[in-house]
Amino acid sequence: MQLPSNNPSTSPLDLAEIRSRIAYYLARRDCLSCMRVSHDWFLDFARPVWHTIDFSKDATAFSKVSSATIGKYGGFISEVLEITNSKNVQALQHAKVDSIQSLRILFSGDGLYRSMLSDLRRRSHSSIASLSARCNPPEPNTFGEQCKNAKYYISVNDVISPIPTLSDTTLTASKGHGLRTLSLAFVCFTREGFSSMLQYAPALEELRLDRVIVIYHKSTVPLYTGSKLRFFSGSFAQAWGHDTGNHGAPHLLEQFPSLEEWYITSLIRPDTWTTPNPFRINFSACCPLLKVVTFSGKTHNTDLISDLLMIYFKDLQSCKLSTKNLVLSTALGLIGHLETLTSIVITDKVQGTQTMSWLYLIPKLCRHLHVFSLESFVVDMESIEDNPWGCKELEELRIQFKGLDTSQDIDTCLKEMYRGRRSYAASVLNRTKDKDTVMARVCQHLLQFKCLKTVWLGTDVTYLPFSRI
Numbered sequence: 001m002q003l004p005s006n007n008p009s010t011s012p013l014d015l016a017e018i019r020s021r022i023a024y025y026l027a028r029r030d031c032l033s034c035m036r037v038s039h040d041w042f043l044d045f046a047r048p049v050w051h052t053i054d055f056s057k058d059a060t061a062f063s064k065v066s067s068a069t070i071g072k073y074g075g076f077i078s079e080v081l082e083i084t085n086s087k088n089v090q091a092l093q094h095a096k097v098d099s100i101q102s103l104r105i106l107f108s109g110d111g112l113y114r115s116m117l118s119d120l121r122r123r124s125h126s127s128i129a130s131l132s133a134r135c136n137p138p139e140p141n142t143f144g145e146q147c148k149n150a151k152y153y154i155s156v157n158d159v160i161s162p163i164p165t166l167s168d169t170t171l172t173a174s175k176g177h178g179l180r181t182l183s184l185a186f187v188c189f190t191r192e193g194f195s196s197m198l199q200y201a202p203a204l205e206e207l208r209l210d211r212v213i214v215i216y217h218k219s220t221v222p223l224y225t226g227s228k229l230r231f232f233s234g235s236f237a238q239a240w241g242h243d244t245g246n247h248g249a250p251h252l253l254e255q256f257p258s259l260e261e262w263y264i265t266s267l268i269r270p271d272t273w274t275t276p277n278p279f280r281i282n283f284s285a286c287c288p289l290l291k292v293v294t295f296s297g298k299t300h301n302t303d304l305i306s307d308l309l310m311i312y313f314k315d316l317q318s319c320k321l322s323t324k325n326l327v328l329s330t331a332l333g334l335i336g337h338l339e340t341l342t343s344i345v346i347t348d349k350v351q352g353t354q355t356m357s358w359l360y361l362i363p364k365l366c367r368h369l370h371v372f373s374l375e376s377f378v379v380d381m382e383s384i385e386d387n388p389w390g391c392k393e394l395e396e397l398r399i400q401f402k403g404l405d406t407s408q409d410i411d412t413c414l415k416e417m418y419r420g421r422r423s424y425a426a427s428v429l430n431r432t433k434d435k436d437t438v439m440a441r442v443c444q445h446l447l448q449f450k451c452l453k454t455v456w457l458g459t460d461v462t463y464l465p466f467s468r469i
Contacts, residue, residue, distance in 0.1 A: 050076035055088045063091050070094045078102065089116040100124040104132040107158070107187065109151030114158060122161035129178060133159065134185035137211075146188060147213060153188045156196045177201050185210040191217035191249065195224040198255060202226075208233040210265070217249035229256045235266035236304065254286045261292035267301035284314045291315065291340070297322035297348050302330055309333025318343035323376060331358035335365050343371035360387040367391050373398040375456065381441045394449040398456040403438035410457045416443045417455075418464065 034045040050073045053062055074096030083089060083105040093116070101124075105117060121128060135152050138145040146152050160177045179201045189197075194214045198204065207229055232239075232253075243249035253259065283290055293316060295305055305321065306329035316337040321330065323346055334344060344362060360383055363372055369391035380402040404410055420443060436444070446452065455462045 046073060047076045052079040053077055054081040055084065056082040059088065067094060071096050075099050086110065086113040086116055089120055092120060098123045099127045101127050102130040103128060107133060107135045107154065118157055118161055125161050126178060130181040131179060132183040135187055137186050143213060146186065152186065156193055156200060159197055160200055178203050180204060181206040183208040184212045188213045188215065190215065192221050198227040199224040202228065204229055206231040209238050212238065215243050217243050223250065223255055225255055225257055227256055228258050230258055230260045232256060232259055233263040233265060236264055237268050256287060258289060259287040260289045262290060263294045265296045267299045267304045269304060283312055291317040293319050295321040295325060300324050302327050305330050306333050310336055315340040317341060320345040322348040324348060326358065328358050331361060334362060338366045341366045342368055344369060345373040349376045363389040363391050365390060369394055371396040378402050381438060384445060392449060393451055395451050396454040397452060400458040401442050404442055404457060407459045409439055410459050413439045413443050414455065414462050417446050420447050
């Protein structure tokens with residue numbers, strides 16, 4: 001067998017894969033120098049130079065770039081941010097700018113500007129995977145003002161361009177669009193237009209709506225319910241009380257049968273809810289896969305959270321909420337999902353000792369938890385020992401222990417835990433809390449979790465090697 005010769009002239013930079021990776025860590029001036037080395041180096045280092053065009057920073061400089069230069073490098077442009085006017089679009093008006101993957105645009109009432117935006121999207125219809133579009137908030141900032149101003153109304157063609165360019169016959173309107181992530185803010189949609197948008201974007205997985213008014217629902221026009229959307233970010237009123245002119249319109253979630261995760265940005269009750277609980281919402285019927293819910297820390301409504309956890313959501317697997325929303329009723333709501341919950345994350349600072357009394361019930365009863373994160377909490381070992389944790393399959397823990405205050409104490413505790421994992425002695429379990437220090441008791445507590453991989457006790461995150469004791 002002949003061994004390959006060891007060529008000392010070969011270096012890692014001779015490999016295109018390595019060049020393309022390190023290129024994104026270099027300054028633009030360094031990439032420009034590397035582009036002059038050879039044709040192969042040009043291809044690898046030109047992409048990061050032209051990857052992102054941010055018109056909030058680059059508008060003046062980019063407007064001076066010649067058409068010939070854009071013709072040479074336009075195919076490398078992948079991300080375009082903060083397009084706000086027709087001059088920005090004109091700077092990109094070239095046939096070679098046809099591979100944009102991510103767009104962030106601001107709508108206005110200028111019809112020519114919107115037409116040019118549509119042309120820009122159409123040229124990159126096969127590559128655009130992420131789109132963020134918004135209007136400036138109305139003045140005054142009310143739903144009524146937004147509804148009566150024409151510039152806030154958008155159509156399907158303002159979001160996606162299902163019609164291919166004249167030079168491209170590989171995609172037809174019936175084949176849909178490659179858009180995967182869509183964010184809309186301060187715009188108005190007809191319900192039929194919103195439904196058509198979902199239909200023309202079969203690859204759409206993530207949708208973020210902020211003050212998007214979807215109105216004019218008519219029962220004579222069937223809704224599209226074949227969306228593969230998995231993630232939705234929007235307020236409770238956004239999903240439920242969107243149609244100000246028709247309070248009987250179906251909620252948006254009925255069009256998301258594959259929804260798995262909902263980030264609830266606000267918990268203000270919709271205007272259509274004239275009584276505390278006017279009807280029972282069967283999330284299991286319209287969104288049977290919805291198992292992950294995050295309640296934004298910017299809002300405070302413990303009554304509605306309790307209703308959602310206790311009545312509406314079924315078999316949740318993951319929940320994230322802020323400390324200010326953790327009261328007895330919401331804690332009991334979480335415990336109501338004890339057979340399915342695998343992740344609980346509590347954010348923000350502790351706001352009083354009363355919250356702590358409900359805390360110990362959660363890890364005690366939710367025995368299937370894999371992730372338990374309470375970075376702002378400081379717990380004491382005596383309360384934990386009085387309420388033993390039942391979540392023995394815990395893999396990630398983020399919490400602080402009273403008496404374990406310094407970085408040195410935390411590091412020592414984790415080292416002792418690691419040694420205890422490697423040589424688990426019976427004496428560790430036989431220690432009593434009266435004789436042990438806080439450090440030893442915390443170490444003993446952590447050693448119960450045989451699958452624990454990630455630990456945060458107030459300083460740095462520690463990753464433990466997996467070891468079944």
